[in-house]
Amino acid sequence: MEFLLPVYRQPDFTLVRGEGDRVWDDAGRSYLDFTAGIAVNALGYGAPELRRSVEEALEAGLIHTSNLYRTVPAAELARLLVERSFPGQVFFCNSGAEANEAAFKFARRWAGAAHPGRRTGIVAFRGSFHGRLFGSLAATDRPAYREPFEPLMPGVTFAEVGDPDGVAEILGRGEACAVIIEPVQGEGGIRPVGDDFLKALRALCDEHDALLIFDEVQCGLGRTGEAFAWQLAGVVPDMMALAKPLAGGFPMGAVVVSPGVAETVQPGDHATTFGGGPLVARVARTVVEKVTDPAFLARVREKGSRMGARLAALVSAHPGARRARGRGLMWGLELDGPAAPVVDAARRRGLLLVSAGAQVIRFVPPLTVSPEALEEAMDILDASLSHAGY
Numbered sequence: 001m002e003f004l005l006p007v008y009r010q011p012d013f014t015l016v017r018g019e020g021d022r023v024w025d026d027a028g029r030s031y032l033d034f035t036a037g038i039a040v041n042a043l044g045y046g047a048p049e050l051r052r053s054v055e056e057a058l059e060a061g062l063i064h065t066s067n068l069y070r071t072v073p074a075a076e077l078a079r080l081l082v083e084r085s086f087p088g089q090v091f092f093c094n095s096g097a098e099a100n101e102a103a104f105k106f107a108r109r110w111a112g113a114a115h116p117g118r119r120t121g122i123v124a125f126r127g128s129f130h131g132r133l134f135g136s137l138a139a140t141d142r143p144a145y146r147e148p149f150e151p152l153m154p155g156v157t158f159a160e161v162g163d164p165d166g167v168a169e170i171l172g173r174g175e176a177c178a179v180i181i182e183p184v185q186g187e188g189g190i191r192p193v194g195d196d197f198l199k200a201l202r203a204l205c206d207e208h209d210a211l212l213i214f215d216e217v218q219c220g221l222g223r224t225g226e227a228f229a230w231q232l233a234g235v236v237p238d239m240m241a242l243a244k245p246l247a248g249g250f251p252m253g254a255v256v257v258s259p260g261v262a263e264t265v266q267p268g269d270h271a272t273t274f275g276g277g278p279l280v281a282r283v284a285r286t287v288v289e290k291v292t293d294p295a296f297l298a299r300v301r302e303k304g305s306r307m308g309a310r311l312a313a314l315v316s317a318h319p320g321a322r323r324a325r326g327r328g329l330m331w332g333l334e335l336d337g338p339a340a341p342v343v344d345a346a347r348r349r350g351l352l353l354v355s356a357g358a359q360v361i362r363f364v365p366p367l368t369v370s371p372e373a374l375e376e377a378m379d380i381l382d383a384s385l386s387h388a389g390y
């Protein structure tokens with residue numbers, strides 16, 4: 001422990017095992033896990049189909065080959081992602097931040113081809129989170145994350161979610177090549193962006209010849225009860241960033257790039273040593289097939305509406321609980337005060353939760369969560385809210 005750089009504040013136990021919806025610590029205590037590795041472990045812990053995919057990949061003997069050579073798993077995964085989303089091509093990388101930074105580079109590449117030497121700016125939104133690297137952090141609306149590390153990537157302008165006129169004004173300056181938004185803001189407090197606003201952004205980007213990038217790193221791949229959150233609004237982006245659940249817990253990110261952008265990208269424009277390796281890509285194919293299956297998504301929606309109903313009841317019962325927001329199995333409970341005491345109280349009662357901003361408790365269980373575990377978690381939450389004085 002004392003050898004880990006202290007960038008994380010970790011509670012006082014060590015996890016050693018997981019199965020289904022639960023993890024166990026080294027003292028044998030079990031916890032119902034509604035963090036799921038921060039919306040990563042969509043199929044829960046110890047999923048047999050993931051184990052089989054890992055074994056299959058290992059049998060071929062190729063964990064990694066680099067992108068100097070083609071492999072079957074990367075080709076198959078790229079094709080599957082395009083089939084399940086929109087026409088285009090796929091770039092693989094290793095995290096959400098990397099996926100967004102790749103999208104920014106492709107946007108500038110495209111803009112350089114369409115408008116030589118000019119448009120380099122990015123429009124992002126209040127409440128956004130796009131990652132912790134210098135480009136993705138520049139597009140992240142969190143002063144505490146940003147300020148100690150400035151200067152960041154220049155050229156990012158923030159607009160308000162729900163204010164199309166503000167976006168129009170910024171795009172009208174002719175300096176931005178892309179608009180990036182999370183269709184459901186995650187770290188910013190689990191805030192679904194209205195369908196009408198996403199439609200307005202699509203129209204504004206078309207009008208001003210800018211690209212629309214959807215960051216579906218957290219809300220994508222089944223989390224909202226749709227394969228991708230934008231499908232609820234019927235608005236197709238020019239690029240889509242994916243990561244968190246993509247490879248079942250192995251680090252992987254991806255950008256799906258529409259043909260008009262893809263055709264401006266040349267060999268050598270961008271690269272990564274590890275991205276899309278045969279082991280992670282094989283596992284990701286299993287995840288993507290499962291979490292985009294219509295029957296699976298129908299169960300996510302059912303369990304999600306039950307969770308929404310239970311959270312709404314808790315808002316009525318607890319004066320300090322302000323409102324519940326979410327879609328599918330991605331929910332936030334906004335409180336009058338800090339979320340941390342509730343998170344601590346829940347952990348002592350055997351439920352792992354994570355906040356999204358200071359006053360919002362976030363619920364992102366495995367998409368395979370059992371209905372019984374869901375009820376149990378809501379019961380523990382009820383008791384923890386009372387314990388923390390809400």
Ligand SMILES: *Cc1c(COP(=O)(O)O)cnc(C)c1O
Binds near residue numbers: 182
């Ligand atoms: C977590 C997250 C990221 C960053 O992903 P990393 O893998 O931590 O780099 C980017 N965008 C969104 C919406 C996220 O939730």
